[in-house]
Amino acid sequence: MEDSFQIIDIILIIGICQGIFLTFTLQRISNNNHSANTILSKLILIATMMLIGRFIYFRYSSPSIFHWSLLVDSLVFLFGPLFYIYIRRLLFKGKKTYLLPVYHAIPFLLLAITALFFLVYFTAEEFYQFYLDGNLNIIFNVITIAMIVSNLYYLFRSYELVKRFKKEEKQTFSFEQSPVNFLNAFLISFLVCLMAWTVSFINSSLLDRYFTYVNYESVWVAIPVLLYVIGYFSLKQPELFRIPLEAKISEKKARLSKLDSDLLKKKLDSLMENEKVFLQHDLTLREVAKLLKTSTNNISWLLNSVYKTTFYDFINSHRIKEFVKDVEERKHLKNTILALSLDAGFNSKSTFNKAFKVVMKDTPSNFIKNLPAA
Numbered sequence: 001m002e003d004s005f006q007i008i009d010i011i012l013i014i015g016i017c018q019g020i021f022l023t024f025t026l027q028r029i030s031n032n033n034h035s036a037n038t039i040l041s042k043l044i045l046i047a048t049m050m051l052i053g054r055f056i057y058f059r060y061s062s063p064s065i066f067h068w069s070l071l072v073d074s075l076v077f078l079f080g081p082l083f084y085i086y087i088r089r090l091l092f093k094g095k096k097t098y099l100l101p102v103y104h105a106i107p108f109l110l111l112a113i114t115a116l117f118f119l120v121y122f123t124a125e126e127f128y129q130f131y132l133d134g135n136l137n138i139i140f141n142v143i144t145i146a147m148i149v150s151n152l153y154y155l156f157r158s159y160e161l162v163k164r165f166k167k168e169e170k171q172t173f174s175f176e177q178s179p180v181n182f183l184n185a186f187l188i189s190f191l192v193c194l195m196a197w198t199v200s201f202i203n204s205s206l207l208d209r210y211f212t213y214v215n216y217e218s219v220w221v222a223i224p225v226l227l228y229v230i231g232y233f234s235l236k237q238p239e240l241f242r243i244p245l246e247a248k249i250s251e252k253k254a255r256l257s258k259l260d261s262d263l264l265k266k267k268l269d270s271l272m273e274n275e276k277v278f279l280q281h282d283l284t285l286r287e288v289a290k291l292l293k294t295s296t297n298n299i300s301w302l303l304n305s306v307y308k309t310t311f312y313d314f315i316n317s318h319r320i321k322e323f324v325k326d327v328e329e330r331k332h333l334k335n336t337i338l339a340l341s342l343d344a345g346f347n348s349k350s351t352f353n354k355a356f357k358v359v360m361k362d363t364p365s366n367f368i369k370n371l372p373a374a
Helices: 007-028 034-059 063-073 076-091 102-121 124-132 137-169 178-205 216-236 258-273 285-292 296-305 311-328 337-343 349-360 364-369
Strands: none
Touching (some): 007 216, 034 076, 063 137, 076 137, 076 178, 137 178, 178 216, 296 311, 311 337, 311 364, 337 364
């Protein structure tokens, strides 16, 4: 056992302290995505337990510690399912709190039972010697492959959820929600970690080469760090507007008769032009449907089939027109572009710039620059 602390020890201790803090803090947030954060706190708890295991393994490595390590490693099989549940609860609505079927926990249970068998059947010294003699290589390789494949599977399923949400939010909201882009960045980072682990595994098991900084230990130190970033982000994140996962609108089937669609179109145009509801930053499809005393499915069908657009693009096109009108009235001489965009209903500079370029085929500053002098 070493007497002095090394950098890895400090990193692990800081990570453990942060994990304990976030585990309990996220549970105390009552209004901000509570259902999803409950799962996130469990994920962070698992990550923290793994960090504690890594710290003990690094500092006090012995046959006894090695004997218990496989049981701790079984937690890796819970990470993917829990992360998928977190994404599902965060982005989509459900009648009940969403959980995966019990069979998703089978890999974890199998490895935990195997680890307990080794704990009972072998002494610590016998198990360690069994490992040194190479008798566990095939078992450990199968377990590693299963861990990588399992986490890649749930990572892909989580990505599909985020992708679906990004597609359907334009049918439901008039604004973009920043956590979605943040989740994409996290998924990419998680994928990089798993790819690094895969390359390290192939090199060590097939080519008998070892990377100093890219291996199982470094990957499962990096992933908790990523989780902690999400945890701190969740502390200040307001309640997300979620989407019903089952919601699907058919564009081909004529949901409304010609007379009904013309009448609804007239009401919708009047709502935009006369009441200017698009000035509301967080306007949703549900609110518009309520104002028009119709269903969200009817509005979505009308926008998709008649206007040939999404709710997001439809509302933002009206906001752009409002902004252009203000600029033509020279209001930009007394206000900033950002201030005018917020007055027009946008909730961020990036969303405004993106929408302006789509509608006007130009940037806001260049558009203003090319205006004829008053």
